[in-house]
Amino acid sequence: MFGVFGPGEDVARLTFYGLYALQHRGQESAGIATSNGSESFGLRTGMGLVSQVFDEEDLAFLRGQIAIGHTRYSTAGGSLACNAQPILVRDRETGEQIALAHNGNLTNADVLREDLEAQGVRFESTADSELIAHLLAMAPAGTWEEKFHYVMRRIEGAYSLVIMTKDVLFGVRDPLGVRPLCFGRLGNGGWVVASESCALEHLGVRMEREVRAGEVVQIDGSGMRSFSPVAPLAKRAACTFEYIYFARPDSQFMGKLIYPVREEMGAQLAREHHVEADLVIGVPDSAIPAAIGYAREAGIPYREGLVKNRYVGRTFIQPDQRIRAAGVSLKFNALGDVLRGKRVVVVDDSIVRGTTTPRVIQLLRNAGATEVHMRFASPPIISPCFFGVDMATKSELIAANKTLDEICAHIGADSLGYLSVEGLNAATGQSANDLCNACFTGVYPINVQLEMDDMSAARRDPVLAAADSLNRSGRP
Ligand code: SF4
Numbered sequence: 135m136f137g138v139f140g141p142g143e144d145v146a147r148l149t150f151y152g153l154y155a156l157q158h159r160g161q162e163s164a165g166i167a168t169s170n171g172s173e174s175f176g177l178r179t180g181m182g183l184v185s186q187v188f189d190e191e192d193l194a195f196l197r198g199q200i201a202i203g204h205t206r207y208s209t210a211g212g213s214l215a216c217n218a219q220p221i222l223v224r225d226r227e228t229g230e231q232i233a234l235a236h237n238g239n240l241t242n243a244d245v246l247r248e249d250l251e252a253q254g255v256r257f258e259s260t261a262d263s264e265l266i267a268h269l270l271a272m273a274p275a276g277t278w279e280e281k282f283h284y285v286m287r288r289i290e291g292a293y294s295l296v297i298m299t300k301d302v303l304f305g306v307r308d309p310l311g312v313r314p315l316c317f318g319r320l321g322n323g324g325w326v327v328a329s330e331s332c333a334l335e336h337l338g339v340r341m342e343r344e345v346r347a348g349e350v351v352q353i354d355g356s357g358m359r360s361f362s363p364v365a366p367l368a369k370r371a372a373c374t375f376e377y378i379y380f381a382r383p384d385s386q387f388m389g390k391l392i393y394p395v396r397e398e399m400g401a402q403l404a405r406e407h408h409v410e411a412d413l414v415i416g417v418p419d420s421a422i423p424a425a426i427g428y429a430r431e432a433g434i435p436y437r438e439g440l441v442k443n444r445y446v447g448r449t450f451i452q453p454d455q456r457i458r459a460a461g462v463s464l465k466f467n468a469l470g471d472v473l474r475g476k477r478v479v480v481v482d483d484s485i486v487r488g489t490t491t492p493r494v495i496q497l498l499r500n501a502g503a504t505e506v507h508m509r510f511a512s513p514p515i516i517s518p519c520f521f522g523v524d525m526a527t528k529s530e531l532i533a534a535n536k537t538l539d540e541i542c543a544h545i546g547a548d549s550l551g552y553l554s555v556e557g558l559n560a561a562t563g564q565s566a567n568d569l570c571n572a573c574f575t576g577v578y579p580i581n582v583q584l585e586m587d588d589m590s591a592a593r594r595d596p597v598l599a600a601a602d603s604l605n606r607s608g609r610p
Contacts, residue, residue, distance in 0.1 A: 135235040135315070136333055137202040137296040139303040139353045140324035146176075146196035148337060149203040152326070153184045155333040158382055159237070160207030163187070163218035167233040168198035169300045175231050179218035202298045204235035207524070217261040220298075223271040232271055232299055236263035237313045237329055238292030238522040241582045246288065266293065282306070282350050283363040290580060292373075292521035294345070296327050303327065303353040309364055310371035310579055311347030312521045312570060314387050317358075318342045325353045330385035341386065371570035371579035375523050377562050378512045379420050379483045390563055393423050398561040399511040399553055400427025400481060407551025408432055409479060409507045413472070415439035417482040417494060424511035425481035432479070439478060439498065441467045463493050474502030480547075484512040486525050488532035491545045499546075508547035513555045513574035514538075520582045525573060 136152035138145045149166050164187040165179030176196045180187035184205060204219035220233040240246065243262035246269070251257070255268050269288055273281035292312035297304040305327035307315045317327045318339040328334055331341045345351050347370045351360045372388050373380070383393035400423065413435050416425025419442065429436035443465055478498060485491050495506050514533030519525050528534050532541055542550040555574050559566045572578040 135202070135204050135237055135294065135296040135327075135329045137200070137235075137298065137303050137305065137327040138320065138324065139200050140320055140322075140326075141199040141355075142322060143199075143320065143324055144193075145198055145201035146193045148320075148326070149201040150184065150188055150193060151337060152328055152333045153203045153205050155336040155382075156205055156329055157184055159329055159380070160205035163206040163215070164204065165206075165218050165220050165235075166192075166196055166201055166203040167220040167222065167298060168196040168201045169231075169233070169298055170198035171300055173229075173231065173300065175222060175233055175298075175300075177220065177222060177233070179215075179220070181215055181218065200298050200301070200303050202233055202235050202296045202303070204296075214260065216259045219261075219263060221259065221261075221264050221267045223264075223267040225271045227275045230300060232267060232297065234263065234267040234270070234298075235296045236261075236266060237294045237315075238308065239520055240265065240289050240293065241291035241520050241580065242289065243291075265289070266295065270297070278302070278304075278350070278352060279361050279363055282361075286348075286364045291582075294329065301354055305345045305351040305353075307345040307347055307349055309348035309367045310369075310570070311388075311568075312371050312373050312579075314372075314376060314381065314385070315345040316341050316343065316386070317345060317351055317353075323355075323357075325358060327351065327353075330381055330387075332382045332385040335384070344386070344388070369579065370568040371521075371572075372564065372568055373521065373523070373570050374558055374562060375484075375512075375519070375573065378558070380523065383420075383423055388562075388564055388568070395562055396420075396423035396483075396511065397427035397430075398563075399558060400424030400429075401431035402427075402557040402561050403481070403509050403511055403551065403553045404428040404431035406554060406557055407509055407549075409549055409551075410477065411479045411505070411507055412476040413437045413439070414479040414481060415472075417466075417480065418442040419444075421481050421483045421511060424483065428479065428481050428509060428511075434479065437469075437472045439469050439472045439480075439501075439503075440494070441469065443467070463497055465490075466494060466497060468497045468501035470501040473498055476503055477505040477507070478503045479507045479509055481509045481511060483510070484515060485510055485532060485541070485545075486515055487530050488536075488541065488544055495546045505548045506546075507549045508542070508545060508551070510550075510552045512553055513558060513571070514541075514552050515573050517573050517576040519573050520578070521570065521572075523573070 168176040178192045240262040269285045273284040293308045294313040294315040295306040318334040414429035416422040516534045
């Protein structure tokens with residue numbers, strides 16, 4: 135998500151470049167909404183990458199002083215054009231438009247949807263984000279503090295939000311602080327809100343700070359103010375998977391730059407699972423810092439042994455039988471000169487279903503590696519995520535269904551090691567009380583309906599499921 139309050143600025147273009155920097159957070163659809171202070175917003179949304187959705191004509195159409203944008207990665211609601219964000223609704227009392235972009239997942243969406251439908255709300259999408267927009271539009275008239283109090287008392291789960299009215303920009307973070315959100319000063323009275331600090335830096339905007347858990351940041355012509363509409367919780371639940379995989383290495387999360395945290399995860403992994411080897415390689419791109427950290431701590435040379443084709447994307451066409459039978463990967467290629475005759479430690483960030491890792495290991499063996507020791511810079515994923523990372527259902531998670539020895543045999547490694555939860559927490563430098571590790575422990579920071587897992591699997595359209603498995607070809 136990205137938002138700009140920038141009188142006199144080309145806010146749509148700034149948002150376009152901001153979304154470009156956040157493309158890694160979602161590749162299914164993108165959208166930008168703008169306000170020029172009038173009663174109607176400009177809006178462009180479409181399926182695909184930011185570069186595919188917007189052209190110069192769109193940016194020329196999207197005029198105004200405020201803009202918000204979103205790149206979507208579907209969790210709840212599916213990969214449908216109607217679920218592209220920002221979402222527009224009208225305030226029931228004033229008739230004013232509200233635009234909203236959401237990152238995360240509500241855990242009480244089904245109950246809220248039933249409630250709102252009973253009150254006559256007609257939904258245009260299947261995404262839980264629309265519930266938040268309607269609740270805000272229905273909130274009794276009053277101050278913004280009162281309106282957000284009304285909404286945040288009702289919604290549960292993970293939500294970082296960027297919201298725009300005709301003259302105000304808001305950044306909102308749930309009381310657990312699950313997903314990231316930060317803001318910075320644009321100059322000339324302008325402000326920028328973004329999911330990750332890397333998006334600010336690409337625009338030359340210095341980060342002011344992260345939005346705090348449970349905080350609403352309100353930006354308008356009179357400047358920035360902030361308030362906390364609901365009582366603070368005793369704990370936070372920042373997603374450790376942001377540190378492991380999701381966020382970009384040049385972003386900050388909870389005051390820590392991601393890159394050195396990943397290096398430390400690798401170092402910790404080396405301390406926990408040392409093995410005699412000739413070289414350490416990482417699975418590009420997200421595991422490279424952890425591999426460097428592992429190599430340094432273990433005193434084993436780090437080399438690049440795998441090269442990734444960065445253009446194998448979400449609209450990828452299934453490899454035919456000839457390519458599959460050849461046992462190669464269209465996503466990765468192995469460097470034979472580096473690997474031949476070597477005992478190799480391979481560091482990856484995580485293993486979810488266990489479909490990609492066996493292929494990577496086979497690729498390394500085909501390239502001449504004599505031993506392949508697999509190391510994951512995360513603990514085993516044993517439980518699904520209900521807070522905005524669509525990993526898989528429990529029945530699909532390899533670590534939920536196999537022992538370590540069975541996983542090692544399944545992936546074809548000579549040895550296998552996972553980072554411990556304690557090691558992961560230590561590498562983040564945060565207190566365990568402020569982190570969510572639910573997918574590694576099965577202990578959720580708030581009550582979740584465990585049947586959500588089955589429900590979301592049943593709801594999943596078969597075509598979407600097939601697309602999902604393709605899209606996950608890059609995930610281990
Ligand atoms: S369950 Fe896992 S992926 Fe989901 S928020 Fe918690 S740590 Fe992150």
